[in-house]
Amino acid sequence: MNIRKYREADWSQVWRMIEPVFRAGETYAFSPEITEREAHTIWVESPQETYVATGPDQRVLGTYYIKPNQPALGAHVCNCGYIVAKRARGRGVASKMCEHSQQQAVNLGFRAMQYNLVVSTNEGAIRLWKRLGFHVAGTLPNAFCSSSAGYVDALVMYKELEVR
Secondary structure, eight states, X not given: OEEEEOOGGGHHHHHHHHXXXXXXXXXXXXXXXXOHHHHHIIIIISSSEEEEEEOTTOOEEEEEEXXXXXXXXXXXXXXXXXXXXXXXXXXXXXXXXXXXXXXXXXXXXXXXXXEEEEETTOHHHHHHHHHTTOEEEEEEEEEEEETTTEEEEEEEEEEEOOOO
16 A cells, blocks of 8 residues: 555545545535535645555555644644545555554644544544544534434544654
């Protein structure tokens, strides 16, 4: 697996991967009716950087973005979003992208990483983030309206980064 910066030629593969995740309404707060244009803005244009993980055949296996979590005085903490293609789940893609994003965050001058809305029903992601050194900084009661489970808690997860 190779992780590299996103190129505009990747968009069709990225969109095919992220669209069903957004439409499902289970892990991201974006509207299930999000348009492709809106998704492009959120995933590619607004973040500081976007990356893709590719397999030996150059097909996109996963993607993530990195951006400041807050403006100005909070801009030393970054935020990331990750999505793995359905066909590539369970193969370590999310782990590799998270590890890569932490290194990129340090390279970009960030001092910490924060996930603002980890849905409590996303147990696999919570286990992974904890294994990779994140801790639950807080629980937001009923902060996410899951398409299948209704109102569920969301976690704020945080990790200080090793700054050079």
